Amino acid sequence: MIDKLAKAEDPRHEQLVDEPIVVAYFLLALGYLALSMLAGLLMATQLVHWNPLNGIELLSPGRWRMIHTNVVAYGFLANAFLGALHWSVPRLVLKPVLDRRLSWFILVAWQVVLLCTFFGIVFGPTLQANIAALERLPFSLGAQGIEWGETPTWIDPLALAGLLLVAVNFMGPIVRTKGPMYVSAWYFIAAFVWTFLTYAMGNFLPQYWLAGTSAGAVGGLFIHDLVGLFVTPLGWGLVYYFVPILLQKPIWSHGLSLVGFWGLAFFYPLNGIHHFLYTPIPMFLQYGAIISTIAVEMVVTTVIVNFFATIWGSGRQLITNLPVRWFYTGMVFYGLTCLQCAMQTTLTFQALIHFTDWVVGHAHMVMFGVFSLWLLGIMTYLFPRLWRTEWYSKELLEYHYWLSSVGLLVMAADLILLGPFQGYYWASLQPWEVSVDGSQPFWMLRVFAGLAMLAGQLCFFYNIYMTWRRSRAQGVPVSTGTQQAPPAEVAPQA
């Protein structure tokens, strides 16, 4: 049946997808995930006075907290997204990326940006304080003083150029497609444009042109737009692509998915100031952010409804099909984070939880519970396809899933519960130390939850290594995205 419908002139997988780059991005992403988790553990042990590396300047938790967040966003998420895009965009639009060499150049350039960020944050301040020539530099070698924009100022232009190249490389094939586009392509286009604009806005406006509360307002927009206009459209685009393929079932309503997409496009960009409620930013801006947050809240319900309506009747797949389980677990966490947002955006609730660990719990649930789970689901699905062999151990895959998801659930629940406690401690005007002491049991639990999450990833790494070894033993042909179509007699029949 497939042979009958496949035409000789149809592009073939090996003409479209450069498999080694997908593998390279995934492996790099996982390396950064491990580094980030170790940094998170360092910070977590510091908070419960268990830090074994106390007093070593270069390993100071203040610096490594920035490594934790930056490496997770730009090292793990960005690399994993790029890997998944190198698989999905060419297959979605039936055209290879604009230039394969450019793809490899971007891969290397992005790792240079990441290494410079790492170097700047860890070594920058120490070097600048100790070497006279560096001290005289008119800029800081270390972190830039912008939340989530800590990539040092001197590397920002290169990072921005890298984002532009990514957009060009992927938009090339997307804009050349004819006819109505699938929702994932819409999301990808949006993500490429927005990520570039968001990065430019957040890193350059407050640094060079704005000051005071205006800079703060833009900082708020930046933090949120990074989640909403970089991570969210890429995540949703990929989920809309992979879930129907895994379920072998079209998405319930493509129309509804487009309502979600255009809703995000028009309502999201004003959200960010909701991070800065009760700050000196004028109240009318804070109210504006609240209203547009409510609008976005309503829009995201379309995505959730659409995905649960799609799996309706195929619920067994949640047990039998592990990638599907990763995706839908992420979807449940997504629903929970949106519910949290609905509460967080009210001024009454903000008064209680602002600056507390509620927010840290929320951040982990979004970044790990939703987007990382989706990306790990994609990797679980794609590694065997890339290496054309089954996973070495299904049991290890289950360990990976359960340790990651339960570890995250415990960590997020623990911190979200701690938030109101801290809020009430502070509201009762007791000394600060009282709230720190009260937080200790929760912070200890966080260490163990983090260890569980890390153990899950170690199971995955070992499984990947053994699967790769097995694939080598079987001699796997590699698709580089440049192969010619086979001679007509081998090609599927028209």
Added chain:
Amino acid sequence: MSTQRKPFHTRSVVVALMALAILVPSLYGFGTKFLEFIALYRGDADGAFAISPILNYLLASLGFLFLFGWAVMSGMFHDIERPKYTMLENEARLDHSAPPNSRGQFGGSLGRRLSGEADLPYSSRFRDPHEHD
């Protein structure tokens, strides 16, 4: 015949209702707030603050407004459900063409085999018999 078409109607009605329930209040709330921003920028002493979110919003969204207009005009939403089938059909073709390993195993349908599904003819699998093109 009418019973056969029912699921399609139900789905369209649900989608239309959701679209209305979501977009109308959101647009109303968002639109009024945005107009307030502009009024503030023009009239209030504090108004200069309003300019940065307005500019940021316009920068991020104006292009999309044009894109939306272009998409409508060029018929992107004419057969709004069609792309979800095309995507799956293309996938099945590509899967079929993916190279196997040297033992001849694990060509394209590996993903499906791993998830324990039979390799069914894809056209019958993906098409919802109740839905129009």
